[in-house]
Structure formats: C-alpha cells, structure tokens
Amino acid sequence: SLDTGPDVEAAYAGRINLRVSVPTGDVALTIMKLTLQENNKIRCKVQIPKDTSGKGYASTTLVVLVAPSPPVCRIVGTTEYFENINMTCASEEGSPAPTYKWQSYTVNNVPRPNPLKATDVNGLLSLxxxxxxxxxxxxxxxxxxxRSATCNVTLAVMPPSMKLGSVGAALIAAAVIGLILAAIGIYCCCCRKRKEQSEEYTMG
Structure with a gap:
C-alpha cells in the first residue's frame, strides 16, 4: 500500500528506497550499501484488480561486483622424490567467482611450463x-x-627420508651386534689369560 509504505525485511531496513509514479506507472527500487547477499534475481510484480491478461511480473538479475580477496596457497602431500602432491589456491571472496591459474618458475626464477602430466583445474594444481x-x-x-590477486609457494623436493621405525631398528641392531662383539672379545681375553697361567704353572 502506498499509504503505509512497502513491506521491508529487517535485513534491508534503511537500505531500501521505493519510488512510485502512478501517472506514468513507473516504480523505481533503490538498494543502498550492497553486499554479496544481494547477488540474486529480483522480480517486479504488478497486481491490478480484475486484470488477468498479459504478464503480471518481470525479473532481472543483480550481480554485485567484488574483487577477489588475496588467495591462500598451500601444498598438500609429501614433497619427496616420486611422490604425488597437490597445490591449492582459493580466494574467500570474489564476484563474479574468480578463475585461477598457476604459473611455474625454476629455482632461478625463470618462467617454465607446468610439469608434464600436471593438471590445473579451478585452483587445484596436481603434480x-x-x-x-x-x-x-x-x-x-x-x-x-x-581485478586480480596472487599468492605463491616454494617447492623443494627432497630425497625420501628414513622412517622413524627403520632408524630405531637400525640402532637396536647395531647395539646387539656391539654387545655380541664385546662378549666375544671378553671370552677370547679370558681364554688367553687362562692359557698363559697354565703355561707359567707348568714351567714353574
């Protein structure tokens, strides 16, 4: 009703302005302080009593433009020889939705193509x-x-590391071998001393 004003949801209170011109039949809707929540279809519906002919509504799409927020880059996986890893890249905000592209550089900062068989899909680079x-x-x-925004990661591929269990087993094996060698040495020394004592007794 024009007398009481339009019905407005609490989220739009103070941000909606509706101008109606009855003589010309024009209605103008103004939305202030746009947010991403306004990314939606907007429908204008006209109701005329006892008028059932024609189309009673029209719609349009409102797109709120927002630059991409600085993306976050991460490496997922083990960066060792012969492993498969993923690199992820994502912006929290952006409208229209951002597109993503990875570029590879050598350790000397020289641009190069992405490695063979690598896939670059929607911010996910698989190596x-x-x-x-x-x-x-x-x-x-x-x-x-x-506009655009960037992030970067440094990849240093290393030889396979020794597993903790393998290191522990190697230390235990080395300790056991050491004890066996020490026992053999002590046994040989004792036998030699006994032999020398027996020879001295015989000569005496």
Missing amino acids: YNISIDTSGFFVCTSQNKI
Whole structure:
C-alpha cells in the first residue's frame, strides 16, 4: 500500500528506497550499501484488480561486483622424490567467482611450463612423480572482471627420508651386534689369560 509504505525485511531496513509514479506507472527500487547477499534475481510484480491478461511480473538479475580477496596457497602431500602432491589456491571472496591459474618458475626464477602430466583445474594444481627438477616457485593468480590477486609457494623436493621405525631398528641392531662383539672379545681375553697361567704353572 502506498499509504503505509512497502513491506521491508529487517535485513534491508534503511537500505531500501521505493519510488512510485502512478501517472506514468513507473516504480523505481533503490538498494543502498550492497553486499554479496544481494547477488540474486529480483522480480517486479504488478497486481491490478480484475486484470488477468498479459504478464503480471518481470525479473532481472543483480550481480554485485567484488574483487577477489588475496588467495591462500598451500601444498598438500609429501614433497619427496616420486611422490604425488597437490597445490591449492582459493580466494574467500570474489564476484563474479574468480578463475585461477598457476604459473611455474625454476629455482632461478625463470618462467617454465607446468610439469608434464600436471593438471590445473579451478585452483587445484596436481603434480605427479615429482623430482628435483620439479623444485621451484609456483604462483597462483585469482582473477575476475574487477581485478586480480596472487599468492605463491616454494617447492623443494627432497630425497625420501628414513622412517622413524627403520632408524630405531637400525640402532637396536647395531647395539646387539656391539654387545655380541664385546662378549666375544671378553671370552677370547679370558681364554688367553687362562692359557698363559697354565703355561707359567707348568714351567714353574
């Protein structure tokens, strides 16, 4: 009703302005302080008593433009020879939704193609059977029609590390071998002393 004003939800209180011109039949809706929640379809519906002909409504899509927030880059997996790893890149905000692209650089900061068999899909870069040649810098660009933002990670591929269990087993084995050798040495020394004592007794 024009007398009481439009019905407005609490979330839009103070942010909605509706201007109605009865002579021209125009209605203007103004939304202030836009947020991402307004990314939606908006429908205008007209109700005229006893008028059932024609289309009673029209709709449009409101797109709120927001630049991508600085993305976050992460390495997921073990960065050792012959392993498979993933690199992730994501912006928390951005409208329209950002697109992502990874660029690889050598350890000397020279651009290079992504490794063979690598896949780069929606911010997820998958690397397979990595080696020392895979080491370098990886830069992810998050971009939409407003602007772009980047993040980067450093990948250092290392030889396979010794497992903790293997190290413990090796130490125990070394200790056992050491004790056996020590026991043999003590036994030989004792036998030699007994032999020398027996020979001295015989000569006496």
